[in-house]
Amino acid sequence: MDSSTALNIFREHLKRYIDFNEAEWILFSQHLSFAKLKKKHYFAESGKVCNKVGFIVKGSVRYFQIKDGEDITGYFSFENEFLSSYKSYLTGLPGHVYVQALEDSLLITFTRNDMDEMLNDPMLAYKMERFGRLIAEHYLICNEDRVTAFVTQTPEERYLELLNTGREILQRMPQHYIANYLGITPVSLSRIRKRILETVR
Amino acid sequence: MDSSTALNIFREHLKRYIDFNEAEWILFSQHLSFAKLKKKHYFAESGKVCNKVGFIVKGSVRYFQIKDGEDITGYFSFENEFLSSYKSYLTGLPGHVYVQALEDSLLITFTRNDMDEMLNDPMLAYKMERFGRLIAEHYLICNEDRVTAFVTQTPEERYLELLNTGREILQRMPQHYIANYLGITPVSLSRIRKRILETVR
DNA sequence: CTATTTTCTTATCTTTTGTTAACGTTTTAG
């Protein structure tokens, strides 16, 4: 895929949030970079400041932390989603999460510095604030839903919900990552699956 | 407490996010209302659209859902925090959460309609977009941390963390609400507390 | 293609949590 195709995909996706006119788009796109992230390479690492945000044109990534030497998957992102170690990006402090490509991926990225320049550019400031607001609101709701699921549902219920609404995760992610994502161990997810199969039968 | 004191508290808090000049503040504050919310009364209810956001000048609220006839607490807010059924406010769809005053509370509120007017007022638009972005980013991080805790920590670890960082919740909330907040039952929290006491001793 | 690694399931045992109920204490409402 060439850069201009990638850029068009990105521009099309952004229309959900904001509509740049031609002049604004030119200014905005000057701040964008293209990056290939090879499978298993890192977009962000725990302990390091992540000073950029990416948009996945092609590929997928996994968010994980390491606890007691074990790798625990917290989230996934696929095509047409943003990725970053958000807390680190927003606060400027070292992050606690690894963000790793699950396959060779193509990203469009901008740095915190780019964003700050745009936020300070009178020609872009308003739209970038709005852009940032709408993105943050979108992911705020995603996280809120996820917290709600942990508080109000059992692991089995969370898995059943994933069966209904999480097609992409189910199809593209190995089960032990999904188990972590649901807040349980792989062994436990295997048992839940068995239980569900027996109930259906 | 009189309205002008409340307004000053609010204005002071907002400085964390944004600095209004006098003209802007006058425009902004025209859209604000004051509301007393009596103990056990609702700021938002499940199944209804919540078209407003509040700021708690005095008091506290509890977020909960009802599942299988049981009331499950998901979150708390105290003085100097915002409250809303955010997803409902942001999407305009009926919410799934009750937001209830835990004590007689004093709020400053604005409606979605007020916010839209401000976002469309050239004199305020830029600052309101920025305000919205920074608020959303703040609560995005809060939710992200909470998701991380559910994925990477045991209930006991989450409670121990609350002992370190959740003074206000521990001091002002009954234990069965805290248990829900941690994703466990009240009985289980009671056992965890006992276990911790025995370990310390 | 083959050796290695990864993935998933299953079994066993331990630990933790959920459920229900009982009890005493505290708080609340009238």
Add this chain to the structure above:
DNA sequence: CTAAAACGTTAACAAAAGATAAGAAAATAG
């Protein structure tokens, strides 16, 4: 002030989850 409701702990049992290990199947790398 008093009756009722809410709260926290504990016990007993059931259900579920964690830990560990073993084995088969699938995917991957060289």
